[in-house]
Amino acid sequence: MAELVIENVSKKFMGKTVLDNLSLTIHDKLFTTIFGNAGAGKTTLLRIIAGVEKPDKGKIYLNGKDITTFLPKDRNIAMVYQSFALYPHMTVYDNIANPLRARKMTKSQIDEKVNQISKSLGIHELLSRYPRELSGGQAQRVAIARSLVRDADVYLLDEPLTNLDYKIREGMREELKKMCKDFSATLVYASPDPLDALAMADRVAVMSDGKLLQYGPTKDVYYTPNDITVATIFGTPPINVLNAYAKEMDGHLYLETPLFKADVTKHKEKLSPNKEYKVGIRPHHLAISKRKVEVEMISFLAELHLTHVVGAETICYARSNGEEITIHVPYIYRMEGLERVYIYFNPEHLLVFDKDTGLRVT
C-alpha cells in the first residue's frame, strides 16, 4: 500500500518560483507520469518527494504519515536519476546487487533478484562487464536496474529513458509498464516526452512553470485537455491551432478558419456567434488524399512540402492560405516534389478554445 499526497508544495530557487502551491495525490499501484517541458519543475518535485530537497511550504504524506522532514534514507522511496553513476570498480552484477547486500539478503535471493531484473531490462549478458565496457545506453539500464531491484513503497524515475536509444526506449516502455503491474509497484515517472506518458501511464500530471495544469487518466487528458496549453504541450507532433470566428447562418452555427468552415450547431449552447475562438486539431486526426474524397468530412486544399518517415508512420508538413499544417499518417508516404493534396478530417475531432482564457469550450 502506498499513497503519496503532495499538499500545497512551493519551492523557490534564488528568488525564482520553481513549484507554485502544487497539490497532487499519487495513487497506489498506478503508473503516474509527471509531464512537462524542461524547466516545468518536474525534477524539483521528484527531489522533494525523495527528500533530497526541502519544500519552502507544503507537506508530503506517505500512507497518511507526514514525511516532509524525513531524511531520504528513512522514506523507503527509490529514485532513478537522468544522469547516473555506477561504481567503476564493480561488475554490472555487483553494481545491481549492491543495494540488496546492504539489506542483508541471502546469496540466492540476491541472485534471483538480479537475474530477474537484468533479464527484463535486457542487460543479462552484460553482468560480468565493468562500467567502462558499457555503452551509454547500457550503463543507463544498469542504473535503472540498481534502483528498481530493491523493494520500495514508491519508485521515482527522472527521465530515465532520455539518454537511451530509441529502440531500447521502445522496449523499456513496455517493460516498465509490465513491471509496474507485475510487482504492483507505485511508479512516478517524470518525462518531457508525451509518448512516454501515452504509452505507459495510468495517470498523467501536466506541469508548466511550476504549476499543475491538469491531472487525470492519461486518455482523458489527451483527448479532452482543459486548455490550449495542455493541448499544445501534451502531444507530438504538436496540435495544429487556427484562429476561428463563430458565425450564425440560416439557423446553423459555423466556425470559420482560414482553411475551412465547420458546422458546430450541435455545440450551440457553448459557443456564441460573432466571437473569436481558437480551434485545435491533432495531426493524427488529419488524413491526406491526392484526389477529393466524397465523405462526410471537412476538407481543404494544401501544398505538401516535407515528409518525415518515422518507422512505419509519416509526419507530413503542408501549407495552405499562409498556415502551416502538420499531418501524421499511420503509413509510409514519400512525396515526390511539392504536391497538392486534400486534407480532410472528422469535425468531431475539433477542439475549440476560448481565445482569451485558452480554456476548452467543446
Add this chain to the structure above:
Amino acid sequence: MSKITLKNITHVYDKRVKAVDNLSMEVDDGKLIALLGPSGCGKTTLMRIIAGLIYPTSGDVYFDEDRFTDVEPEKRNVAMVFQFPVVYATMTVYENLAFPLRARKFGEEEIRRKVKEMAEFLELTPYLEMKAGKQNAAIKQMTSLGRAIIRDARCVLLDEPLTNIDPHSRLVLREKILRYRAEKKQTIVYVTHDQSEALTLGDKIAVMNNGILLQYDTSRNVYEKPASSFVAYFIGNPGMNLIECAFKKVGSKIVFESDGIKVSLPYELAKEVEKETSGKVVLGIRPEHIELSKRKVEEGMLGTCILFEDIGITKILNLQLNGTRIRAKNPEFEVEVGEKLYIRFPEERLRIFNSKGEIIL
C-alpha cells in the same frame, strides 16, 4: 568531396571488446548515408576511424582512390559534428563560424561574405555578435554545424547531431542538413540510433550490430526486405515480430508452428526453408501488418490482449497466444486488456529467417 571506401576494418578495444568486425563498405561521392544501430554497435568507432581519431586494429580507409589509413586527422580535411555541441564558448557565433576560414588564411572580405551566407542559411544571423557559450543547445549545435560545413571538406561526418536538442529545433536542423546536401552534393556520413532520422535522411542506410554491417541498402529495402532478423526488429516501431517456429510439409503446404502460432504457406513459395537442417526457422511479421478481429475469422489464431497503448496516431497491442507474445499495431482498433481476439498473419506479409537470422523468404 570524395568517395569513402572502407576495406576490412576491424577494431578491438582493450584486447577484449571487438567494436568493429571486418567491415567493408563504400560511400559514393555526394551521397548521404546513415549509419544506424543500437548504442554499442560500433557506429561511432567506425566514424572516428574515418576521421582518423582512432587507428583501426586492421583494415584501411580510402578517400577516392587514395589510402588514408596513416594520414593524421588534421590532414584528412574531414569535417565533424558531435552529439554534444562543441563551440568556442568565449567567442561570438561569428568568430566560431569564421574560425576554420581564418585557419585556412582566407581574406577578411571573403570570410565576411561566407559567414554571412552561412548565418542566413542556418538562421543564425540574430546571434552573430553574441557569445556562443551563452546560447541554448540548438543554437550551439547549429553553430557547430555551420563551422563544419563552411569550408569545403572532403566529407562531413555527423555523430548523432540531433540527439541533445529540443524536438522542434531537431526538425529545423534536419531540414537544413537535407538542403545543404541537396545544394552542395557533399558526401555525408550520418551516425544515428534513431531510425526515423536514418530513414528520412539517408540515400542509403547501413545497419550495424555488434560491429558487423548487416545491411547496406535504401530505406525502402531495409523496411520491406530486411536482410536479417536483427534489421527486421530494429527498423519499425515497434519492430518486426520474430517467432521461432518448427516447420513441416503437409500436402501442398508448409506449416509453421510454435506455441500458440500456426500459419501455412504454399510449398512452391516456401520450399527454400527445407534447406534449413535444424528444423526451425524464425517467422517475421510486422505489427502493422497483423489483422485483428473480435469475431472468428478463417485461419484466425486466438490470443489475449495483455497490454494496450493508445499513443494517439495508433494503438499498440501486446498479444499473448499461448506461450508466444507478439505486438500488433492498428490505428482504429479499440480493445480492453484481457479481451480475446482473432489474429491473422497475411501470407504476403510473412518473412522467414533461418536459424542464423539470415533471410530466406
